Amino acid sequence: MSILTSLYTGASGMGAHGGAIGVVGDNIANVSTIGFKRGRAVFADVLGGSLGGQRLGAGVRLAGIDQQFGQGAIQQTGGTLDLAIRGRGMFAVSGSHDGRAATYYTRDGRFSLDASGHMVDIRGLRLQGYPIDAAGVMSTAPGDLRLAGQTAPPVATAIANLAVNLDASATPPAAWDPTDPQGTSNFATSATVYDSLGAPRRVDLYFRAQGGGAWEWHAMVDGGELTGGTPGVATEIASGALTFTPSGALDTETTNAASADFLNAQPGQVIAFDFGDAITTDGGTGLLGSTQFASGSAVRALDIDGHGAGALVDVVITDDGTITGLFDNGETRALARVALALFGDEEGLTRAGDGLYAESAASGQPLMAAAATGGRGAISGGALEGSNVELGDELVTLIAYQRAFQANVKTVTTADEMLAEVASIKR
Numbered sequence: 484m485s486i487l488t489s490l491y492t493g494a495s496g497m498g499a500h501g502g503a504i505g506v507v508g509d510n511i512a513n514v515s516t517i518g519f520k521r522g523r524a525v526f527a528d529v530l531g532g533s534l535g536g537q538r539l540g541a542g543v544r545l546a547g548i549d550q551q552f553g554q555g556a557i558q559q560t561g562g563t564l565d566l567a568i569r570g571r572g573m574f575a576v577s578g579s580h581d582g583r584a585a586t587y588y589t590r591d592g593r594f595s596l597d598a599s600g601h602m603v604d605i606r607g608l609r610l611q612g613y614p615i616d617a618a619g620v621m622s623t624a625p626g627d628l629r630l631a632g633q634t635a636p637p638v639a640t641a642i643a644n645l646a647v648n649l650d651a652s653a654t655p656p657a658a659w660d661p662t663d664p665q666g667t668s669n670f671a672t673s674a675t676v677y678d679s680l681g682a683p684r685r686v687d688l689y690f691r692a693q694g695g696g697a698w699e700w701h702a703m704v705d706g707g708e709l710t711g712g713t714p715g716v717a718t719e720i721a722s723g724a725l726t727f728t729p730s731g732a733l734d735t736e737t738t739n740a741a742s743a744d745f746l747n748a749q750p751g752q753v754i755a756f757d758f759g760d761a762i763t764t765d766g767g768t769g770l771l772g773s774t775q776f777a778s779g780s781a782v783r784a785l786d787i788d789g790h791g792a793g794a795l796v797d798v799v800i801t802d803d804g805t806i807t808g809l810f811d812n813g814e815t816r817a818l819a820r821v822a823l824a825l826f827g828d829e830e831g832l833t834r835a836g837d838g839l840y841a842e843s844a845a846s847g848q849p850l851m852a853a854a855a856t857g858g859r860g861a862i863s864g865g866a867l868e869g870s871n872v873e874l875g876d877e878l879v880t881l882i883a884y885q886r887a888f889q890a891n892v893k894t895v896t897t898a899d900e901m902l903a904e905v906a907s908i909k910r
Contacts, residue, residue, distance in 0.1 A: 493894030495542030500888040502545040518590035519870035555871040566592035567868040570860025572823030576608035587839040600631025635810040637681025640789030653692040670780035678748035681791035696727040710744040732769030800864035804854030823859040824849035
């Protein structure tokens, strides 16, 4: 090995370790960057000529930078749309970045809603996931997730469960007269039902004692609520009978066929009124719903299905990436599932800046599926994944590279001094 070779060998060491210090510096600079993955400098030796059949070393080069995709610390933020991945996988975001429209991949889970209601990252790229329709069917292909503007469609009331106690001491009034429901009944209550358009409709229920543990009931609606009805005139939409045992338990319940044609809504809406677990009718105990005890008549429970239309007011994101919408009518519905991408070789991804990565031939194509499936990580809502840089380790590595750089400088200066001595021989 010549003196000149030693000079170039030392210079190669200076260049390689100078580049490695740059890698460590990049790690340290991004110690607070959300979703950042530290780089690791990879060195490779360089071969020169041969001596005695053996190849001689000619220094070192910086062969590449390995991205270390280890888990970063999960930081709770409380942000509704902040997401962190626990485990493998990357968020897929689609849009234009640095003038190139493509799908990019990131561990940075800072998302929000843009003007059109789409979930976007801080760069305006749209998060990819699987939309879920109002029937609960999830899309088979990932796409942009749009949350704003979601509604809970109205559901017409089909079942009205009531539990009442009817006073056993009540005496039968005059025969039932729909034009005088108050005067020909012993007890009345009201409930709200919904038509097919989600409009609330008031239903008044009247109970009339018939003696011997027998009662009749009538469901009445103001005629102004019905097609062809007369405002101010109560119209019957359903009726039936209840019987009780001597101990006050509900024995039988019957409903006469009836339906309601609510104004402007789907005609023929049938509401099934159920008053409890009747012994004969339902094979129940007769005590878990309506009863006839010697105490004042009163409503004890009311459970009516159906609801009006609702607007989205909040979302909750669960571990499997399901985004559940909370609506102002009290309803909840799954809106979408967040998609995560896996790669055959994550380290083969190309850094695109701003915490984004692009696929390459080395990484292979992305394998997209819902979070928490197929080895993909779970999602933490209201949290972000911090950088996986360990500052103490980086400072130790920085010192080691600095010392190696200084040692290579010594190699260069020593070779230079030797060359100077050779040059002085002529004098």
